[in-house]
Amino acid sequence: MSVTLKYPFERREAPEEYRGAPVIDGDRCIGCGACSRACPPDAILVLDDMREGFRRVVLDVSRCIRCARCEEVCPTGALRLSREFELATPRKEDLVQVVKLRLARCVVCGNYCDFTVRQVEKALEIVPEDVREAARERISLCRACRRRLLGEDLANLSTGLWGGILGQEG
Amino acid sequence: MGAVKSKAGEVLEEVIRRLRYSVPVKGVKALGEGRAVVVVDRRFLRDAVLAFFKAFDGREPQLSSMVGIDESGRLGGDVYSITYWLSLNDGGSSDVLLGIRAYVRGDDPTFPSVADVIYGSNWYEREVRDLLGLKPVGHPDPRRLILPDDWPEGVYPLRKDFPYYESPSTEPKYEFKVVRDANVVPFGPYHVALDEPAHFRLYVRGEEIVEVDYRGFYSHRGIEKIAESRLTYNQVPFIAERICGICGFTHSTAYCQAVEAAAGIEVPERAEFIRTILLEIERIHSHLLWVGVACHLLGFDLGFMHVWRVREHVMWLAERLTGNRKTYGMNLIGGVRRDLLKYRVEAILKTVERVRREFKELVDMLTNTRSFVRRCEGVGVLTNALARKWCVVGPVARASGRKIDVRADHPYAAYGRLSFKVPVRSEGDVLARALVRIEEVFESLNIIEEALDTIPGGEIMADVRDLPEYSEGVGCTEAPRGENVHYVMTGPGNRVYRWRARASTYNNLPAARDMLVGYEVADAPLIVASIDPCYSCTERVIIVDVRRGSAKVLSRGEFERLSIRKSRRCA
Numbered sequence: 001m002s003v004t005l006k007y008p009f010e011r012r013e014a015p016e017e018y019r020g021a022p023v024i025d026g027d028r029c030i031g032c033g034a035c036s037r038a039c040p041p042d043a044i045l046v047l048d049d050m051r052e053g054f055r056r057v058v059l060d061v062s063r064c065i066r067c068a069r070c071e072e073v074c075p076t077g078a079l080r081l082s083r084e085f086e087l088a089t090p091r092k093e094d095l096v097q098v099v100k101l102r103l104a105r106c107v108v109c110g111n112y113c114d115f116t117v118r119q120v121e122k123a124l125e126i127v128p129e130d131v132r133e134a135a136r137e138r139i140s141l142c143r144a145c146r147r148r149l150l151g152e153d154l155a156n157l158s159t160g161l162w163g164g165i166l167g168q169e170g
Numbered sequence: 171m172g173a174v175k176s177k178a179g180e181v182l183e184e185v186i187r188r189l190r191y192s193v194p195v196k197g198v199k200a201l202g203e204g205r206a207v208v209v210v211d212r213r214f215l216r217d218a219v220l221a222f223f224k225a226f227d228g229r230e231p232q233l234s235s236m237v238g239i240d241e242s243g244r245l246g247g248d249v250y251s252i253t254y255w256l257s258l259n260d261g262g263s264s265d266v267l268l269g270i271r272a273y274v275r276g277d278d279p280t281f282p283s284v285a286d287v288i289y290g291s292n293w294y295e296r297e298v299r300d301l302l303g304l305k306p307v308g309h310p311d312p313r314r315l316i317l318p319d320d321w322p323e324g325v326y327p328l329r330k331d332f333p334y335y336e337s338p339s340t341e342p343k344y345e346f347k348v349v350r351d352a353n354v355v356p357f358g359p360y361h362v363a364l365d366e367p368a369h370f371r372l373y374v375r376g377e378e379i380v381e382v383d384y385r386g387f388y389s390h391r392g393i394e395k396i397a398e399s400r401l402t403y404n405q406v407p408f409i410a411e412r413i414c415g416i417c418g419f420t421h422s423t424a425y426c427q428a429v430e431a432a433a434g435i436e437v438p439e440r441a442e443f444i445r446t447i448l449l450e451i452e453r454i455h456s457h458l459l460w461v462g463v464a465c466h467l468l469g470f471d472l473g474f475m476h477v478w479r480v481r482e483h484v485m486w487l488a489e490r491l492t493g494n495r496k497t498y499g500m501n502l503i504g505g506v507r508r509d510l511l512k513y514r515v516e517a518i519l520k521t522v523e524r525v526r527r528e529f530k531e532l533v534d535m536l537t538n539t540r541s542f543v544r545r546c547e548g549v550g551v552l553t554n555a556l557a558r559k560w561c562v563v564g565p566v567a568r569a570s571g572r573k574i575d576v577r578a579d580h581p582y583a584a585y586g587r588l589s590f591k592v593p594v595r596s597e598g599d600v601l602a603r604a605l606v607r608i609e610e611v612f613e614s615l616n617i618i619e620e621a622l623d624t625i626p627g628g629e630i631m632a633d634v635r636d637l638p639e640y641s642e643g644v645g646c647t648e649a650p651r652g653e654n655v656h657y658v659m660t661g662p663g664n665r666v667y668r669w670r671a672r673a674s675t676y677n678n679l680p681a682a683r684d685m686l687v688g689y690e691v692a693d694a695p696l697i698v699a700s701i702d703p704c705y706s707c708t709e710r711v712i713i714v715d716v717r718r719g720s721a722k723v724l725s726r727g728e729f730e731r732l733s734i735r736k737s738r739r740c741a
Binding site: 002003014015017018019038039040065066067068069072081 | 401409412479493
């Protein structure tokens with residue numbers, strides 16, 4: 001039996017287990033950057049625009065080695081390897097996907113934080129219900145305000161969120 | 171299993187005791203069952219290595235690897251270590267891997283060479299000189315090995331103060347051997363037989379090859395430096411797998427085993443079995459690929475096409491099991507990423523049955539094809555004595571009567587729980603290498619079936635957290651081409667401080683000279699291919715007539731026709 005096909009006139013579909021080109025589902029991506037940290041060849045970059053308030057997750061499929069580590073570490077299932085393998089193109093931009101997400105604003109100073117609005121939503125979804133309200137006012141803080149408020153909290157351990165957490169452990 | 175392990179411990183004790191008779195030993199560092207590092211003063215490094223080979227001559231002693239390390243991170247200051255990794259290989263009863271280590275300082279980075287006696291250390295010693303600036307004294311051929319011709323003297327890329335992104339350059343120079351009264355046939359860097367860059371200079375008188383020179387490492391990518399500089403430990407398996415486009419999985423397995431040994435990670439049994447099954451699938455595809463290429467080089471293209479037709483089913487199987495035909499991407503530290511689901515087991519069994527039946531028919535045809543047999547018989551002979559001196563591995567070693575196989579001698583993954591034969595032949599010629607590989611295909615098919623029968627249930631990945639700092643481990647696997655050895659020293663921040671990957675061809679290729687000398691130019695592609703060497707690209711040869719100074723470009727087709735014409739004469 002012959003195994004040769006008259007490609008590209010005859011085609012063989014890649015099997016369902018196949019690891020093809022990765023694709024990000026922009027609706028599900030929260031911009032956490034876990035994929036970018038796991039990616040061995042740096043095919044995924046996370047770039048923040050602190051002035052305009054956007055995070056860009058840039059996936060360059062031409063650098064991708066199809067290891068699927070990104071798919072494994074993605075907490076929301078936004079990143080999936082497709083079965084696509086015919087990627088030849090004269091324009092390299094065709095192989096780049098950009099997901100643009102809004103950065104969260106600091107509830108104290110109003111500057112942009114180094115995480116996205118969707119990350120805040122996801123975090124609130126995960127934390128236990130009884131501290132959710134307390135967490136809401138502490139999560140959307142830029143680094144500078146967080147550091148300042150943490151100092152104040154520690155100076156006054158008996159009150160606020162920290163008081164609750166430390167009280168449970170102590 | 172426990173009995174075998176304690177035996178290794180006893181043998182290791184004996185080895186260290188015998189070493190103490192010959193040289194003063196400064197210290198012994200145990201690295202687990204049958205593994206240790208012995209530290210000696212560098213003055214005694216040569217004596218210690220030679221004593222090991224002499225004392226255990228009957229147990230197939232082997233230079234499995236040699237690792238140079240810039241120790242400034244661990245010990246501070248301008249300190250380097252050199253470790254010869256020596257193994258005994260007599261069928262698992264002495265599963266010993268011993269490092270003999272000496273430290274040198276940067277103001278006098280010399281050590282005594284053993285390459286005049288243990289030919290196999292020739293490349294290793296030149297490598298630590300090139301990459302770390304540690305100088306072997308008394309080396310018979312101290313020319314540059316790895317760094318390119320235009321790399322400046324005195325710049326050592328594996329030293330920790332050298333940044334991984336630098337690429338210095340100066341005037342290129344390289345001195346080839348000079349042989350009087352012989353013509354030179356440069357062979358590569360674009361390689362005729364296996365489409366990868368390596369440069370052989372064949373010195374010929376008429377048709378006869380009288381001397382051979384080699385220059386390679388054109389595709390040296392510096393991946394060890396990249397791994398040490400910018401990858402975390404679980405990113406390295408993917409670059410390790412890309413060391414080879416044919417047998418990459420065995421490299422990522424060896425790397426993972428080295429880290430797992432260094433960090434004391436217990437891999438779940440089921441993962442060990444899955445690794446084993448995939449390693450054997452890889453071996454089958456690799457050997458079938460080789461048999462096909464060998465047929466092609468002999469002008470027997472019908473054989474080539476049929477073998478590759480059978481091989482295609484193995485590729486499709488791998489694609490379904492792992493997600494890709496090659497570069498399986500299945501290994502992480504602590505286990506594997508995809509389980510063997512029930513329908514996948516059925517797919518494996520079906521393919522195994524088909525390959526066994528169809529390949530058997532082809533082998534019957536091939537071994538009854540007179541031109542194939544006569545063309546391979548008595549060509550490219552490597553004697554057993556030379557095979558031992560060069561420390562060759564894999565089918566090349568087994569075709570020259572060395573019964574060594576990491577799967578049997580140093581059982582890893584699930585091999586200690588499976589039974590299989592290690593095919594050995596004594597002729598040492600191209601035919602013997604072919605027949606060993608053919609027998610191994612059938613053994614691999616059996617191993618897969620037995621593994622599927624006995625695979626236990628359970629987890630496929632261990633829970634791995636942070637790695638300990640400055641812990642060392644060695645991982646060995648039997649690649650289709652022979653023993654692969656990966657050495658890892660972990661570093662701070664979940665990175666590897668030193669990773670030394672040694673592929674099997676590294677031990678086999680230096681012996682090519684002794685296989686080529688005395689045979690004809692037309693045999694050269696076949697002999698080089700019979701090692702099944704693993705380098706990478708396209709092909710073109712120039713024949714230079716030294717006396718007339720003229721050069722003639724010989725295309726791949728013409729060179730192959732030379733080989734094919736000779737097959738016709740044999741028929």
